[in-house]
Amino acid sequence: MSAPLSQAAIFRPRSGLLARLIDWIIRHPRMFVFLMVLPITLWLGIVYIGALLALLLQSFFAIDEFSGVIVHEFTLKTYGELLRPYNLDIILRTVCMAGAVTLAAAVLAFPIAYFAARYAKGKWKALFYIGVMLPLWSSYLVKVYAWKLVLAKEGILNWVFAKLHLTWLLEAVLAIPVIGGNSLSVSYLGTFLVFLYIWLPYMIIPVQAALERVSQDLTEAAADLGATPRQSFRLVLFPLALPGVVAGSIFTFSLTLGDYIVPQIVGNSRLFIGQAVYTQQGTAGNIPLAAAFTVVPIVIMGIYLWGARKMGAFDAL
Template sequence: MTDLSATSILPAGNGPMRRVSDLFWRRPALLLTVMLVPPLLWLGVIYVGSLIALLLQSFFAIDEFSGMINYEFTLATYEQLLIPSNFDIILRTLLMALAVTLASAALAFPIAYYAARYAKGKWKAFFYIGIMLPLWSSYLVKVYAWKLILAKEGILTWAFAKLHLSWLLDGVLALPVIGGNSLSISYIGTFIVFVYVWLPYMILPTQAALERVPGNLIEASADLGAKPDQTFRHVLFPLALPGIIAGSIFTFSLTLGDYIIPQIIGSSRLFIGQAVYTQQGTAGNVPLAAAFSVVPIVIMGIYLWIAKRMGAFDAL
């Protein structure tokens, strides 16, 4: 009776699938190799291959007379990045990415701290839903919605008027460089939308890092006579810093390469993403577009190296 039950439970036959299954069971390293080879080939051919092709294009140049690409190795295209108009694009994008990252960190920290230290049960679930909910909607829908909010006839201008603060809004828009006729066509508006769109990517790693801070450390700091600001500077902030840097990787890199938000909201001055799109499509200068594309890669390579040294990847 026992033998019959065992026979009915165990699969019968010695087919090819059974032999393959036995082979993978005996050699787990072979199974791991078979599972990893397809995605690694896809990553190597599609991503790394296209990246190498892009890098090679940046070492060519456009012939000034024919307008065709001259396939001879040269650094002339990279020299074009240093002319004032192109260097301004790089500097403008870098400053915007830094400003968005710092503002996102300042806004994210108190929210993440409350979620990590005080939110419990349903309130913590509500926190996660509130943070993730904007990510569920269309990226373009959010940007165009902010275009309407920030417009001269938008709800934000109406709110300032109702609060009798139109003078304040006009004063902000009158600021040189960052101002404009309305928030929707100014660097201030671009900055606001960048912070709104990328803020969740800063909150979540910061909150994860703060949750790993033992509560008894904060209590011990207070017991030893430290003031709240001293506890923040010497205990809480250093332990949360890897999470903040991890979040800054997202906010900084996404701002650095985005071209849709500056295209819809902001002035006519280009960012790196817009410059790549313009040179690739309108101007047909593929080598210069490739050279512009290399700039964020180099900047992020340096940024990631610094972040790794500061332990940011431990909070990802």
Template sequence: MSDVSTASILPGRSGAFGRLSDVFWRRPALLLAVMLIPPLLWLGIIYVGSLIALLLQSFFSIDDFSGLINYELTLSTYRQLLVPTNFDIIVRTIVMAAAVTLASAVLAFPIAYYAARYATGRWKAFFYLGVMLPLWSSYLVKVYAWKLILAKEGILTWAFDRLGLSWLLDGILALPVIGGNSLSISYIGTFLVFVYVWLPFMILPIQAALERVPGNLIEASSDLGAHPGQTFRNVLLPLAMPGIVAGSIFTFSLTLGDYIIPQIVGSSRLFIGQAVYAQQGTAGNVPLAAAFSVVPIAIMGVYLWAAKRMGAFDAL
């Protein structure tokens, strides 16, 4: 329909806003452009632009004598990541992120399975409330609360003592590398807090994936003589894998970049987030901080590519 015939059916409105509305109605592509340009500019300048600036900073170096940034392109800063002290930080962070992701998946699966297959009505609402409720409280409040819970004078130590299991707690804290004087200053405590904080981000994608699994597939597996273990391995787990991978995107990436939890709960050994904060804020070595920041970006880039191949984004 031409603009002339359209105008004869719907005459133009008076006033600036009326005329502007008519223009947008006749040219929907213009309206789409007006709506998309601001968020795209924000994404392109603030987010992508800052990442590009960060990447460029990582190719600079620090003058050892003056402490000033040398703006000549070099790979020497990336070579510093291979120094044993810095490389240990990277390995420590990746191992912790992998352990948190694996533990979260193991804990989340039965909870998500119950919510997807059995919970209905009020129980389903109770499930969502229970999963989402921890997310409504302050992140820092939760972390400091866990520091008090895990402290030597905390309720967890008191519970072990009342149950006569102090020897067990002492044995756990005596473990090399992961132990410490108390749970609040050990890798075990850091691990527990990470799992607690990020667990909801694993439960919800798995629950969404399990709800897509037709119940007749599980019944058919049982009718064909498969025992529960076989049904889990050959039917349920493969179909739920996109949800598990989707949840792992959250838990793995959030653990890789977090610096607050290891700063409050844990030992003095640094993680990548703490190293970035220390190099940028305390040492003033911005290129090395940028190089550390590129590590989780590169890891998550490869991880997201693999997750997309597995169809994980369908469960987000």
């Protein structure tokens, strides 16, 4: 049977406008993909991007200091309030915490991901994925409140330090200015530990995926040329895995930057950006200032994503 006859036998034309339209869509893969993506694109564009644009518009309004009513006139006064020392401290505190969590997550995730990429095989690799993903299966609030109990002055961590006769060490750490406090549960150090635990899986997976693509022959070739293990890591392995690290940092940095639940439960009374948005929108009723605070992480992440794209991070997602 010739090719045209065989195709005719397989794709018999159907009667009816709807049937012909379906046949035409199937024969044009690009149109088929476009129609499949169109609903979610419309939803994203109308609901998500539309909400962001409305929020951005609100940030150019201001609130009347006497009446508390929003004045719907274009002004940059609200953005000027972000430069006040109190609000600027909130922004710097949040960015520093996000940067510290991201850096620590990268340091911890790299050896774990390297072991999984190089040595874990078969059931051990499956066990690795289960171990990494298992914390993500439990409730976010349950994990945070569990850490609140662990880090409390009467918690299990203090009990372990007491049993090891290392209470003096914990007290010395808590006595450090800025990061310390009465206990880990009301300190920046405790907030940092909880952030690190919650977002660490989002760093491990991209780094492991990037290391999987690095051929072991490259490190072996570097060793054959006389490179030490440290030189092989610094000059071969780490540069090739760096896009995965940057990709993971997108998750850890952005999620820490916008989180308001962890600092609300674990930490002292000083606000982060997420808490400032929640407070200004709810308790204070200052919607323009809340919107301006929301624009800050959007701008920061926009710059961060631009730099990550330049480093090829999206290739490791």
